[in-house]
Amino acid sequence: MRENLKPCKKCGGKPVREHWYSGGLVFAVRCDNPDRPDTCSEAFYYSRSKDPKEAIRKWNEFQGG
Numbered sequence: 924m925r926e927n928l929k930p931c932k933k934c935g936g937k938p939v940r941e942h943w944y945s946g947g948l949v950f951a952v953r954c955d956n957p958d959r960p961d962t963c964s965e966a967f968y969y970s971r972s973k974d975p976k977e978a979i980r981k982w983n984e985f986q987g988g
Contacts (some may be wrong), residue, residue: 926979928952929986933963938982940975950975952982 928938936956943949951971954963970982 926976927983928979929983931956931959931963931966932986933966934959936963940978942975947973949973950978952978 928940930936931938931954934954934956936954936959938952939955941951941953949971950973951967953967953970956963966982966985969985970978972978972981
């Protein structure tokens with residue numbers, strides 16, 4: 924699956940997809956900037972989803988469309 928992830932609107936950092944198990948499989952997108960400000964975490968928490976495509980959609984939505 925090839926997706927177009929928008930850069931982080933807080934710092935311009937490159938986004939990366941993540942997944943983990945927490946009562947089931949969970950997907951999210953986060954800013955990969957090692958010097959990112961704490962405000963970059965807002966998009967990560969917003970993007971969490973049980974569906975990887977939904978996590979990507981929510982990340983891009985948070986970034987402005």
